[in-house]
Amino acid sequence: MIRVRFAPSPTGNLHIGGSRTALFNWLYARAKDGKFILRIEDTDKLRSKPEYVEEILGSLKWLGFCWDEIYYQSQRSGIYREYAERLLKEKLAYVEKTEGRGEAIIYKVTPQNVIIDDLIRGRIQFDTANIKDQVLIKSDGTPTYNFACVVDDYTMNITHVIRGDDHISNTPKQALLYQALKLPAPYFAHLPLIMGMEGGRLSKRTGATAISDYRSLGYLAEALVNYLLLLSWSPGENREVIEINEAIKIFDIKDVNKTAATFDMKKLDWMNNQYLKGADPARLTELILPLLTEKKYIQEGNFDRGYIISLVKLFQGRLSTLRDFADWADFFFLKDIQIDPQAREKFLSRDLSREFKLFSERLEALEQFDIASIEASFRQLVGELNIEAKVLIHPVRAALTGKTVGPGLFEVIYYLGKERTKERLLAWVKRGNV
RNA sequence: GACCCUGUCGUCUAGCCUGGUCUAGGACAAGAGCUUUUCAAGCUCUCGGCACGGGUUCAAAUCCCGUCAGGGUCACCA
Numbered sequence: 001m002i003r004v005r006f007a008p009s010p011t012g013n014l015h016i017g018g019s020r021t022a023l024f025n026w027l028y029a030r031a032k033d034g035k036f037i038l039r040i041e042d043t044d045k046l047r048s049k050p051e052y053v054e055e056i057l058g059s060l061k062w063l064g065f066c067w068d069e070i071y072y073q074s075q076r077s078g079i080y081r082e083y084a085e086r087l088l089k090e091k092l093a094y095v096e097k098t099e100g101r102g103e104a105i106i107y108k109v110t111p112q113n114v115i116i117d118d119l120i121r122g123r124i125q126f127d128t129a130n131i132k133d134q135v136l137i138k139s140d141g142t143p144t145y146n147f148a149c150v151v152d153d154y155t156m157n158i159t160h161v162i163r164g165d166d167h168i169s170n171t172p173k174q175a176l177l178y179q180a181l182k183l184p185a186p187y188f189a190h191l192p193l194i195m196g197m198e199g200g201r202l203s204k205r206t207g208a209t210a211i212s213d214y215r216s217l218g219y220l221a222e223a224l225v226n227y228l229l230l231l232s233w234s235p236g237e238n239r240e241v242i243e244i245n246e247a248i249k250i251f252d253i254k255d256v257n258k259t260a261a262t263f264d265m266k267k268l269d270w271m272n273n274q275y276l277k278g279a280d281p282a283r284l285t286e287l288i289l290p291l292l293t294e295k296k297y298i299q300e301g302n303f304d305r306g307y308i309i310s311l312v313k314l315f316q317g318r319l320s321t322l323r324d325f326a327d328w329a330d331f332f333f334l335k336d337i338q339i340d341p342q343a344r345e346k347f348l349s350r351d352l353s354r355e356f357k358l359f360s361e362r363l364e365a366l367e368q369f370d371i372a373s374i375e376a377s378f379r380q381l382v383g384e385l386n387i388e389a390k391v392l393i394h395p396v397r398a399a400l401t402g403k404t405v406g407p408g409l410f411e412v413i414y415y416l417g418k419e420r421t422k423e424r425l426l427a428w429v430k431r432g433n434v
Numbered sequence: 435g436a437c438c439c440u441g442u443c444g445u446c447u448a449g450c451c452u453g454g455u456c457u458a459g460g461a462c463a464a465g466a467g468c469u470u471u472u473c474a475a476g477c478u479c480u481c482g483g484c485a486c487g488g489g490u491u492c493a494a495a496u497c498c499c500g501u502c503a504g505g506g507u508c509a510c511c512a
Contacts, residue, residue, distance in 0.1 A: 009512045044511060096510090104510055121439070130437060130508085138510035145512045168438060169507040192440075193505070200505080227446095230461090234447055238460040257447080260505060264445050267462045273475085318475045328474080393471045405473045 002034030004160050005153070006060075006067075009041040010052035013210035014059040016202055016263060017164060017194050020228045024191055024256065025162045026065040027229075027244075031251040037156055038067035041149075042074045043142045059211040063221050064244070071156065073148055080143035083151045083181060084136045092180045098139045105137040107147075107177065114172040119160070119189035120256050126172035134173055146170055150177040153186055162189045162253060165260070189253050192232050192260045202263055218291070218322030219268070223275040227268045231261040241274050269320040276319050281312045284322065288312060291326040297333035310415060314407040331401040332416065337424070339402040347398040353429040355385065355392055356399065360425040369418050375410040399428045 006022040008014065014022075029036040038060070042048040060067070084105045087093035093107045111129040118124055136147040143151070149170075153161060168190050178185040196202045202209055214224055225244055233256050235242050276284065285308050292298045292308070311332055315325050331337045339348070362377045363369075382389050397409050400421060406412060413421050 007512085011512075041512060047511075098510080101510090106510090124438070126438075132508085135510045140510075142510085144510065149512090164506095165439065166506055167512095170512095172438095190439085195505075197445085230446060232446095236448070238448070240446090240461055259440055259447095261447090262445055264462070267446065270462055277475085315474095318473070320474075324474075388470085390471055397472065403472090407472095407475095409471060 002029060002032045002159050003037060003157050004029050004034060004162055005037040005039050005156065005158050006065075007039040007041050007149070007152075007163075008056050009044065009047075010049060010056060011044060011047040012052060013212060014056040015209040015211065016228070018056075019059065019063060019211050019224075020194060020231065021162065021164055021191060022060060022065050023063070023225060023228055024233075024253070026067075027248060027251050028160065028162060028253050029068075030248045034159070035068040036065070037158070038070040039152060039156070040070070040072045040074075041145070042072055043145070043148060045140070045142065048074075055210075055212060059215075062215060063211065063225055069156075071152070073143070073152065076148075076152070077141065077143070079155060080148055080151050081137065081141075084143075084147070087136065087180055090180075093136060101139040102141065104135050104139045107134045107136050107180065109133050109173075109176060114175050116171050116175060116188055118168075118171075119187055119253050121168075121190060121258055124168065124171075128172055128176060131173060131176075134177075146173050147177060150174050150181070150183070154178070154181075154183045158186050160187045160189060160253070162191065165190050165193045189256070191256060192258055194231055195260050195262045197262060197264070199262075218287075218324070219272050220275045220279065223272040224268070226275070227271045230271075231263070232257040232259075241271070273318075273320050276322075277317050279316075281309050281316060284316065285309045285312050288322050288325050291323060292333065295326055295330075295333075297326070297330065307415075314411055314415065328403070328406065331403070337402040339398070340404060343398040343402060343404045346404060347395040348428065352392070352395050353431075355381075355387075356396070356425045357429045358385075359392070359396065360422045360429070363413075363418055363421060366418070369414070371410050371414045374413050378410065396425070400424050 004025040006025045026036045095103045096106050097103045109131050114126045116124045135144050194202050393409050
Protein backbone atom coordinates (compact mmCIF):
# COMPACT_ATOMS: atom_id res chain seq x y z
CA MET A 1 0.00 0.00 0.00
CA ILE A 2 1.30 3.38 -0.98
CA ARG A 3 1.71 5.86 1.84
CA VAL A 4 2.75 9.45 1.19
CA ARG A 5 3.01 12.42 3.47
CA PHE A 6 2.91 16.16 3.46
CA ALA A 7 5.11 17.62 6.17
CA PRO A 8 4.66 21.35 6.68
CA SER A 9 6.37 23.21 9.46
CA PRO A 10 4.01 25.61 11.22
CA THR A 11 6.29 28.60 11.00
CA GLY A 12 4.05 30.38 8.52
CA ASN A 13 0.90 30.06 6.49
CA LEU A 14 0.31 27.45 3.85
CA HIS A 15 1.54 29.03 0.65
CA ILE A 16 1.37 28.21 -3.05
CA GLY A 17 4.49 26.05 -3.08
CA GLY A 18 3.45 24.02 -0.08
CA SER A 19 -0.05 23.48 -1.34
CA ARG A 20 1.27 22.22 -4.65
CA THR A 21 3.44 19.69 -2.79
CA ALA A 22 0.39 18.73 -0.76
CA LEU A 23 -1.66 18.42 -3.94
CA PHE A 24 0.75 16.03 -5.63
CA ASN A 25 1.05 13.89 -2.53
CA TRP A 26 -2.67 13.79 -1.97
CA LEU A 27 -3.34 13.17 -5.66
CA TYR A 28 -0.84 10.35 -5.82
CA ALA A 29 -2.40 8.72 -2.77
CA ARG A 30 -5.88 8.97 -4.28
CA ALA A 31 -4.68 7.81 -7.69
CA LYS A 32 -2.99 4.73 -6.25
CA ASP A 33 -5.52 4.01 -3.54
CA GLY A 34 -2.99 4.79 -0.85
CA LYS A 35 -2.90 6.87 2.31
CA PHE A 36 -2.15 10.56 2.67
CA ILE A 37 -0.45 11.38 5.94
CA LEU A 38 -0.03 14.80 7.44
CA ARG A 39 2.98 15.43 9.62
CA ILE A 40 3.37 18.69 11.44
CA GLU A 41 7.07 19.42 11.75
CA ASP A 42 6.97 21.60 14.80
CA THR A 43 10.38 20.90 16.26
CA ASP A 44 11.51 24.50 15.96
CA LYS A 45 10.21 25.69 19.29
CA LEU A 46 10.90 29.32 18.60
CA ARG A 47 9.25 29.71 15.24
CA SER A 48 6.42 27.16 15.38
CA LYS A 49 3.03 28.61 16.30
CA PRO A 50 -0.25 26.82 16.99
CA GLU A 51 -2.13 29.43 14.96
CA TYR A 52 -0.10 28.44 11.92
CA VAL A 53 -1.09 24.82 12.46
CA GLU A 54 -4.71 25.91 12.43
CA GLU A 55 -4.19 28.01 9.34
CA ILE A 56 -2.44 25.20 7.46
CA LEU A 57 -5.06 22.64 8.41
CA GLY A 58 -7.83 25.03 7.42
CA SER A 59 -6.28 25.75 4.05
CA LEU A 60 -5.70 22.07 3.31
CA LYS A 61 -9.32 21.34 4.11
CA TRP A 62 -10.47 24.20 1.95
CA LEU A 63 -8.43 22.85 -0.95
CA GLY A 64 -10.03 19.49 -0.38
CA PHE A 65 -6.92 17.57 0.65
CA CYS A 66 -8.19 15.45 3.50
CA TRP A 67 -5.60 13.45 5.36
CA ASP A 68 -5.92 9.92 6.66
CA GLU A 69 -3.56 10.31 9.59
CA ILE A 70 -1.91 13.22 11.35
CA TYR A 71 1.19 13.38 13.54
CA TYR A 72 3.05 16.09 15.41
CA GLN A 73 6.80 15.80 15.71
CA SER A 74 6.78 17.66 19.00
CA GLN A 75 5.00 14.67 20.52
CA ARG A 76 7.53 12.14 19.32
CA SER A 77 10.81 13.25 20.88
CA GLY A 78 11.25 9.89 22.67
CA ILE A 79 11.30 8.06 19.36
CA TYR A 80 13.99 10.27 17.87
CA ARG A 81 16.16 9.92 20.93
CA GLU A 82 15.83 6.16 20.82
CA TYR A 83 17.08 6.02 17.24
CA ALA A 84 19.89 8.45 18.02
CA GLU A 85 21.01 6.29 20.92
CA ARG A 86 21.19 3.39 18.56
CA LEU A 87 23.68 5.19 16.37
CA LEU A 88 25.58 6.27 19.43
CA LYS A 89 25.86 2.70 20.61
CA GLU A 90 27.17 1.57 17.26
CA LYS A 91 29.68 4.41 17.34
CA LEU A 92 28.28 5.86 14.16
CA ALA A 93 27.47 9.03 16.02
CA TYR A 94 29.16 11.01 18.73
CA VAL A 95 28.27 13.47 21.45
CA GLU A 96 29.41 17.04 21.40
CA LYS A 97 29.18 19.21 24.48
CA THR A 98 28.25 22.84 24.08
CA GLU A 99 29.20 25.35 26.73
CA GLY A 100 26.36 26.14 29.05
CA ARG A 101 23.91 24.07 27.07
CA GLY A 102 23.25 20.39 26.86
CA GLU A 103 24.88 18.00 24.48
CA ALA A 104 24.17 17.38 20.85
CA ILE A 105 24.29 14.03 19.10
CA ILE A 106 26.12 14.19 15.81
CA TYR A 107 26.33 11.68 13.00
CA LYS A 108 29.73 11.01 11.55
CA VAL A 109 29.58 11.25 7.78
CA THR A 110 31.77 8.80 5.93
CA PRO A 111 32.89 9.64 2.40
CA GLN A 112 31.12 7.55 -0.17
CA ASN A 113 29.10 7.70 -3.33
CA VAL A 114 25.37 7.89 -2.81
CA ILE A 115 22.98 7.16 -5.62
CA ILE A 116 19.36 8.26 -5.55
CA ASP A 117 16.92 6.99 -8.12
CA ASP A 118 14.48 9.82 -8.21
CA LEU A 119 11.08 8.96 -9.67
CA ILE A 120 10.93 12.26 -11.52
CA ARG A 121 14.56 13.06 -12.22
CA GLY A 122 16.14 9.69 -12.63
CA ARG A 123 19.51 8.83 -11.18
CA ILE A 124 21.32 11.46 -9.11
CA GLN A 125 24.78 10.89 -7.68
CA PHE A 126 26.41 12.58 -4.73
CA ASP A 127 29.83 12.43 -3.20
CA THR A 128 29.31 12.67 0.55
CA ALA A 129 32.89 13.83 0.99
CA ASN A 130 31.60 17.37 0.84
CA ILE A 131 28.88 16.83 3.40
CA LYS A 132 29.65 17.84 6.95
CA ASP A 133 28.87 15.70 9.98
CA GLN A 134 25.17 15.96 10.67
CA VAL A 135 23.59 17.02 13.93
CA LEU A 136 20.94 14.49 14.88
CA ILE A 137 19.71 15.81 18.19
CA LYS A 138 20.26 19.47 18.98
CA SER A 139 21.56 20.52 22.38
CA ASP A 140 18.03 21.50 23.37
CA GLY A 141 16.98 17.89 22.89
CA THR A 142 14.94 18.36 19.72
CA PRO A 143 15.79 16.43 16.57
CA THR A 144 17.06 18.14 13.45
CA TYR A 145 15.01 18.12 10.29
CA ASN A 146 16.92 15.45 8.38
CA PHE A 147 17.01 13.06 11.30
CA ALA A 148 13.39 13.44 12.34
CA CYS A 149 12.43 13.10 8.71
CA VAL A 150 14.17 9.74 8.33
CA VAL A 151 12.89 8.34 11.60
CA ASP A 152 9.37 9.51 10.86
CA ASP A 153 9.24 8.38 7.27
CA TYR A 154 10.35 4.97 8.42
CA THR A 155 8.13 4.63 11.47
CA MET A 156 5.15 6.00 9.58
CA ASN A 157 5.73 3.49 6.80
CA ILE A 158 6.05 6.15 4.14
CA THR A 159 6.65 4.48 0.79
CA HIS A 160 7.06 7.59 -1.38
CA VAL A 161 8.60 10.86 -0.35
CA ILE A 162 7.23 13.52 -2.69
CA ARG A 163 8.61 16.93 -1.90
CA GLY A 164 10.06 20.09 -3.39
CA ASP A 165 13.19 20.29 -5.44
CA ASP A 166 14.89 22.24 -2.67
CA HIS A 167 15.18 18.99 -0.76
CA ILE A 168 17.34 17.24 -3.32
CA SER A 169 20.50 18.08 -1.44
CA ASN A 170 18.99 16.75 1.76
CA THR A 171 18.38 13.40 0.16
CA PRO A 172 21.96 12.04 0.31
CA LYS A 173 22.14 13.05 3.96
CA GLN A 174 18.96 11.13 4.64
CA ALA A 175 20.12 8.21 2.54
CA LEU A 176 23.18 7.98 4.76
CA LEU A 177 21.00 7.86 7.85
CA TYR A 178 18.79 5.10 6.45
CA GLN A 179 21.94 3.17 5.73
CA ALA A 180 23.39 3.75 9.21
CA LEU A 181 20.13 2.75 10.89
CA LYS A 182 19.81 -0.25 8.57
CA LEU A 183 16.37 0.86 7.49
CA PRO A 184 14.90 0.58 4.02
CA ALA A 185 14.68 3.94 2.26
CA PRO A 186 11.47 5.06 0.56
CA TYR A 187 11.20 6.13 -3.07
CA PHE A 188 11.95 9.78 -3.66
CA ALA A 189 10.27 12.14 -6.10
CA HIS A 190 11.38 15.74 -6.25
CA LEU A 191 8.91 18.23 -7.60
CA PRO A 192 10.15 21.27 -9.50
CA LEU A 193 9.82 24.56 -7.69
CA ILE A 194 7.27 27.22 -8.48
CA MET A 195 8.79 30.58 -9.28
CA GLY A 196 7.54 34.12 -9.18
CA MET A 197 7.02 36.23 -12.27
CA GLU A 198 10.30 38.10 -11.80
CA GLY A 199 12.21 34.86 -11.55
CA GLY A 200 13.44 33.40 -8.32
CA ARG A 201 11.26 32.02 -5.64
CA LEU A 202 7.65 32.87 -5.25
CA SER A 203 7.66 35.69 -2.78
CA LYS A 204 5.32 38.09 -1.13
CA ARG A 205 6.35 40.71 -3.64
CA THR A 206 4.89 38.55 -6.39
CA GLY A 207 1.49 38.98 -4.86
CA ALA A 208 -0.45 37.03 -2.34
CA THR A 209 1.18 33.75 -1.47
CA ALA A 210 -0.85 32.36 1.40
CA ILE A 211 -3.67 30.09 0.29
CA SER A 212 -6.02 31.88 2.64
CA ASP A 213 -5.29 35.08 0.73
CA TYR A 214 -6.42 33.52 -2.51
CA ARG A 215 -9.52 32.35 -0.77
CA SER A 216 -10.40 35.80 0.48
CA LEU A 217 -9.55 37.30 -2.88
CA GLY A 218 -12.36 35.23 -4.30
CA TYR A 219 -10.72 32.27 -5.97
CA LEU A 220 -12.53 28.95 -5.97
CA ALA A 221 -10.61 26.07 -4.42
CA GLU A 222 -11.21 23.83 -7.41
CA ALA A 223 -9.89 26.49 -9.79
CA LEU A 224 -6.75 27.03 -7.74
CA VAL A 225 -6.17 23.29 -7.52
CA ASN A 226 -6.69 22.88 -11.25
CA TYR A 227 -4.25 25.68 -11.97
CA LEU A 228 -1.66 24.28 -9.58
CA LEU A 229 -2.06 20.89 -11.17
CA LEU A 230 -1.15 22.33 -14.56
CA LEU A 231 2.14 23.62 -13.17
CA SER A 232 4.41 20.61 -13.88
CA TRP A 233 1.76 18.22 -15.03
CA SER A 234 -0.48 17.94 -18.04
CA PRO A 235 -3.44 15.66 -18.68
CA GLY A 236 -2.50 15.60 -22.35
CA GLU A 237 -4.77 15.95 -25.35
CA ASN A 238 -4.54 19.72 -25.00
CA ARG A 239 -6.75 19.61 -21.96
CA GLU A 240 -6.45 22.33 -19.37
CA VAL A 241 -9.65 22.42 -17.40
CA ILE A 242 -9.88 19.10 -15.62
CA GLU A 243 -11.91 18.11 -12.62
CA ILE A 244 -9.82 16.68 -9.85
CA ASN A 245 -11.68 13.37 -10.00
CA GLU A 246 -10.73 13.05 -13.64
CA ALA A 247 -7.12 13.82 -12.78
CA ILE A 248 -7.10 11.13 -10.10
CA LYS A 249 -7.84 8.54 -12.77
CA ILE A 250 -4.87 9.41 -14.94
CA PHE A 251 -2.28 10.93 -12.62
CA ASP A 252 1.07 9.31 -12.06
CA ILE A 253 4.05 10.83 -10.31
CA LYS A 254 6.28 9.65 -13.15
CA ASP A 255 4.57 12.05 -15.54
CA VAL A 256 5.48 15.13 -13.54
CA ASN A 257 7.78 17.58 -15.32
CA LYS A 258 11.27 18.40 -14.28
CA THR A 259 11.23 22.10 -15.06
CA ALA A 260 10.46 24.86 -12.61
CA ALA A 261 7.24 26.67 -13.44
CA THR A 262 6.37 30.32 -13.12
CA PHE A 263 3.22 31.22 -11.28
CA ASP A 264 1.06 33.29 -13.60
CA MET A 265 -1.74 35.20 -11.95
CA LYS A 266 -3.39 35.96 -15.29
CA LYS A 267 -3.85 32.32 -16.10
CA LEU A 268 -5.13 31.67 -12.61
CA ASP A 269 -7.72 34.39 -13.23
CA TRP A 270 -8.72 32.74 -16.46
CA MET A 271 -8.99 29.37 -14.76
CA ASN A 272 -11.07 30.85 -11.98
CA ASN A 273 -13.38 32.37 -14.58
CA GLN A 274 -13.79 28.95 -16.17
CA TYR A 275 -15.00 27.50 -12.89
CA LEU A 276 -17.02 30.54 -11.91
CA LYS A 277 -19.01 30.25 -15.13
CA GLY A 278 -20.09 26.72 -14.44
CA ALA A 279 -20.68 27.13 -10.72
CA ASP A 280 -24.07 27.11 -9.07
CA PRO A 281 -25.19 30.76 -8.61
CA ALA A 282 -26.63 29.98 -5.20
CA ARG A 283 -23.28 28.65 -4.04
CA LEU A 284 -21.45 31.66 -5.43
CA THR A 285 -23.93 33.92 -3.70
CA GLU A 286 -23.13 32.36 -0.36
CA LEU A 287 -19.45 33.03 -0.98
CA ILE A 288 -20.13 36.57 -2.12
CA LEU A 289 -22.42 37.55 0.75
CA PRO A 290 -19.59 38.17 3.22
CA LEU A 291 -17.88 40.45 0.71
CA LEU A 292 -21.06 42.48 0.32
CA THR A 293 -21.51 42.72 4.06
CA GLU A 294 -17.92 43.81 4.41
CA LYS A 295 -18.52 46.64 1.96
CA LYS A 296 -21.75 47.47 3.75
CA TYR A 297 -23.72 46.88 0.58
CA ILE A 298 -26.07 44.65 2.52
CA GLN A 299 -26.81 44.14 6.18
CA GLU A 300 -26.72 40.76 7.79
CA GLY A 301 -30.15 39.17 7.95
CA ASN A 302 -31.71 41.99 5.99
CA PHE A 303 -31.39 41.28 2.31
CA ASP A 304 -33.15 39.46 -0.50
CA ARG A 305 -31.10 36.38 -1.27
CA GLY A 306 -33.05 35.55 -4.39
CA TYR A 307 -32.42 39.03 -5.75
CA ILE A 308 -28.67 38.71 -5.18
CA ILE A 309 -28.64 35.33 -6.88
CA SER A 310 -30.18 36.99 -9.93
CA LEU A 311 -27.47 39.64 -9.89
CA VAL A 312 -24.78 36.98 -9.56
CA LYS A 313 -26.18 35.26 -12.64
CA LEU A 314 -25.90 38.56 -14.49
CA PHE A 315 -22.17 38.83 -13.84
CA GLN A 316 -21.18 35.20 -13.44
CA GLY A 317 -19.77 34.69 -16.93
CA ARG A 318 -17.37 37.58 -16.77
CA LEU A 319 -15.93 37.41 -13.28
CA SER A 320 -12.31 36.56 -12.64
CA THR A 321 -12.76 36.51 -8.90
CA LEU A 322 -15.70 36.80 -6.57
CA ARG A 323 -14.33 40.12 -5.48
CA ASP A 324 -14.96 41.41 -8.99
CA PHE A 325 -18.65 41.05 -8.30
CA ALA A 326 -18.45 43.31 -5.29
CA ASP A 327 -16.63 45.89 -7.41
CA TRP A 328 -18.62 45.65 -10.58
CA ALA A 329 -22.11 45.30 -9.17
CA ASP A 330 -21.74 48.11 -6.65
CA PHE A 331 -24.34 50.27 -8.41
CA PHE A 332 -27.04 47.81 -7.44
CA PHE A 333 -26.32 48.48 -3.79
CA LEU A 334 -25.16 52.06 -3.57
CA LYS A 335 -27.51 54.98 -3.41
CA ASP A 336 -24.94 57.43 -4.69
CA ILE A 337 -23.05 55.67 -7.39
CA GLN A 338 -19.51 56.51 -8.37
CA ILE A 339 -19.23 57.72 -11.96
CA ASP A 340 -16.07 56.51 -13.60
CA PRO A 341 -14.27 59.54 -15.12
CA GLN A 342 -13.94 57.70 -18.40
CA ALA A 343 -17.64 56.92 -18.50
CA ARG A 344 -18.45 60.56 -17.81
CA GLU A 345 -16.15 61.85 -20.49
CA LYS A 346 -17.05 59.30 -23.09
CA PHE A 347 -20.80 59.10 -22.69
CA LEU A 348 -22.08 61.81 -20.43
CA SER A 349 -20.27 64.87 -21.67
CA ARG A 350 -22.98 65.92 -24.04
CA ASP A 351 -26.48 66.94 -23.12
CA LEU A 352 -28.86 64.02 -23.41
CA SER A 353 -31.49 65.35 -21.07
CA ARG A 354 -34.20 65.20 -23.69
CA GLU A 355 -33.49 61.56 -24.52
CA PHE A 356 -33.15 60.55 -20.89
CA LYS A 357 -36.38 62.29 -20.03
CA LEU A 358 -38.25 60.62 -22.85
CA PHE A 359 -36.92 57.19 -21.97
CA SER A 360 -37.78 57.68 -18.36
CA GLU A 361 -41.34 58.58 -19.36
CA ARG A 362 -41.59 55.48 -21.53
CA LEU A 363 -40.50 53.34 -18.64
CA GLU A 364 -43.04 54.99 -16.41
CA ALA A 365 -45.77 54.22 -18.91
CA LEU A 366 -44.78 50.57 -19.17
CA GLU A 367 -47.53 48.21 -18.09
CA GLN A 368 -45.25 45.21 -17.91
CA PHE A 369 -41.85 45.96 -16.42
CA ASP A 370 -39.91 43.03 -17.79
CA ILE A 371 -36.72 42.76 -19.82
CA ALA A 372 -38.46 42.25 -23.15
CA SER A 373 -40.83 45.17 -22.64
CA ILE A 374 -38.03 47.45 -21.51
CA GLU A 375 -36.04 46.62 -24.59
CA ALA A 376 -39.05 47.01 -26.87
CA SER A 377 -39.86 50.47 -25.55
CA PHE A 378 -36.24 51.48 -25.81
CA ARG A 379 -35.96 50.29 -29.40
CA GLN A 380 -39.15 52.09 -30.27
CA LEU A 381 -37.87 55.30 -28.76
CA VAL A 382 -34.56 55.29 -30.61
CA GLY A 383 -36.50 54.50 -33.76
CA GLU A 384 -38.65 57.53 -33.26
CA LEU A 385 -35.67 59.69 -32.44
CA ASN A 386 -34.00 58.28 -35.51
CA ILE A 387 -30.75 57.48 -33.74
CA GLU A 388 -28.71 54.31 -33.45
CA ALA A 389 -29.46 52.25 -30.36
CA LYS A 390 -25.88 52.36 -29.17
CA VAL A 391 -25.88 56.12 -29.20
CA LEU A 392 -28.29 56.04 -26.31
CA ILE A 393 -27.43 52.68 -24.76
CA HIS A 394 -23.96 53.66 -23.61
CA PRO A 395 -24.90 56.95 -21.99
CA VAL A 396 -27.83 55.28 -20.23
CA ARG A 397 -25.53 52.56 -18.94
CA ALA A 398 -23.07 55.17 -17.76
CA ALA A 399 -25.82 57.08 -15.99
CA LEU A 400 -27.25 54.00 -14.33
CA THR A 401 -24.11 52.14 -13.45
CA GLY A 402 -21.36 54.75 -13.57
CA LYS A 403 -19.34 52.40 -15.75
CA THR A 404 -18.50 51.89 -19.39
CA VAL A 405 -18.90 48.14 -19.16
CA GLY A 406 -21.37 45.81 -17.57
CA PRO A 407 -24.09 43.30 -18.28
CA GLY A 408 -26.75 43.86 -20.94
CA LEU A 409 -28.45 47.21 -20.38
CA PHE A 410 -32.03 45.96 -20.33
CA GLU A 411 -31.24 43.38 -17.70
CA VAL A 412 -29.52 46.04 -15.66
CA ILE A 413 -32.63 48.23 -15.87
CA TYR A 414 -34.88 45.35 -14.95
CA TYR A 415 -32.91 44.45 -11.84
CA LEU A 416 -32.31 48.04 -10.88
CA GLY A 417 -36.06 48.54 -10.95
CA LYS A 418 -38.24 51.22 -12.45
CA GLU A 419 -37.90 53.74 -9.66
CA ARG A 420 -34.13 53.70 -9.29
CA THR A 421 -33.70 53.80 -13.05
CA LYS A 422 -35.91 56.84 -13.38
CA GLU A 423 -34.21 58.52 -10.46
CA ARG A 424 -30.74 58.14 -11.93
CA LEU A 425 -31.87 59.19 -15.39
CA LEU A 426 -33.69 62.25 -14.11
CA ALA A 427 -30.73 63.29 -12.03
CA TRP A 428 -28.82 63.66 -15.28
CA VAL A 429 -31.72 65.49 -16.87
CA LYS A 430 -31.44 68.15 -14.20
CA ARG A 431 -27.71 68.38 -14.51
CA GLY A 432 -27.83 68.39 -18.28
CA ASN A 433 -30.21 71.32 -18.39
CA VAL A 434 -28.09 73.57 -16.25
C1' G B 435 32.84 29.29 -4.35
C1' A B 436 31.51 23.84 -4.04
C1' C B 437 27.77 20.36 -5.06
C1' C B 438 23.10 19.38 -7.38
C1' C B 439 18.81 20.30 -10.67
C1' U B 440 16.78 22.41 -15.16
C1' G B 441 16.75 24.59 -20.22
C1' U B 442 10.42 24.01 -26.46
C1' C B 443 6.56 30.84 -28.00
C1' G B 444 6.69 36.55 -22.67
C1' U B 445 4.15 32.46 -19.32
C1' C B 446 2.05 27.16 -18.63
C1' U B 447 2.70 23.08 -21.69
C1' A B 448 2.27 18.71 -25.98
C1' G B 449 6.16 16.35 -28.58
C1' C B 450 11.71 13.89 -26.28
C1' C B 451 12.10 7.59 -23.50
C1' U B 452 10.76 4.14 -28.72
C1' G B 453 15.00 9.96 -34.20
C1' G B 454 11.39 10.81 -39.89
C1' U B 455 4.02 11.82 -39.46
C1' C B 456 7.02 18.79 -36.28
C1' U B 457 8.01 24.10 -42.28
C1' A B 458 6.87 22.15 -33.59
C1' G B 459 0.41 21.51 -31.59
C1' G B 460 -2.70 23.70 -27.53
C1' A B 461 -3.68 27.30 -23.48
C1' C B 462 -2.83 32.18 -20.89
C1' A B 463 -1.16 37.00 -22.03
C1' A B 464 -0.60 40.63 -26.06
C1' G B 465 -2.37 42.78 -30.87
C1' A B 466 -6.40 43.03 -34.76
C1' G B 467 -11.34 42.12 -36.08
C1' C B 468 -16.45 40.36 -35.35
C1' U B 469 -20.56 40.29 -31.88
C1' U B 470 -27.23 45.55 -35.55
C1' U B 471 -25.47 47.08 -26.56
C1' U B 472 -20.35 47.86 -23.79
C1' C B 473 -16.46 44.04 -22.35
C1' A B 474 -14.22 42.25 -18.07
C1' A B 475 -17.71 37.24 -21.61
C1' G B 476 -17.93 34.65 -26.70
C1' C B 477 -16.02 33.79 -31.75
C1' U B 478 -12.15 34.50 -35.65
C1' C B 479 -7.33 35.80 -36.96
C1' U B 480 -2.20 37.52 -35.94
C1' C B 481 2.36 37.85 -33.29
C1' G B 482 5.77 34.54 -31.01
C1' G B 483 9.66 29.11 -29.40
C1' C B 484 13.13 23.90 -29.95
C1' A B 485 19.38 28.57 -25.29
C1' C B 486 24.13 28.23 -28.20
C1' G B 487 28.08 25.31 -30.51
C1' G B 488 29.81 20.76 -31.96
C1' G B 489 29.04 15.73 -33.07
C1' U B 490 26.23 10.78 -34.39
C1' U B 491 22.78 9.82 -38.53
C1' C B 492 20.21 9.47 -45.04
C1' A B 493 17.36 12.24 -41.20
C1' A B 494 17.59 15.48 -34.43
C1' A B 495 13.27 19.46 -30.62
C1' U B 496 14.11 14.24 -30.01
C1' C B 497 20.60 10.55 -29.01
C1' C B 498 25.96 12.15 -27.27
C1' C B 499 29.57 16.05 -25.72
C1' G B 500 30.74 20.99 -24.49
C1' U B 501 29.39 26.06 -23.51
C1' C B 502 26.12 29.45 -21.64
C1' A B 503 21.90 30.74 -18.86
C1' G B 504 18.40 30.12 -14.88
C1' G B 505 17.30 27.79 -10.23
C1' G B 506 18.34 25.09 -5.66
C1' U B 507 21.42 23.57 -1.44
C1' C B 508 25.51 24.12 1.51
C1' A B 509 22.46 25.87 9.86
C1' C B 510 22.22 22.64 16.72
C1' C B 511 15.72 26.34 10.24
C1' A B 512 12.51 23.06 8.14
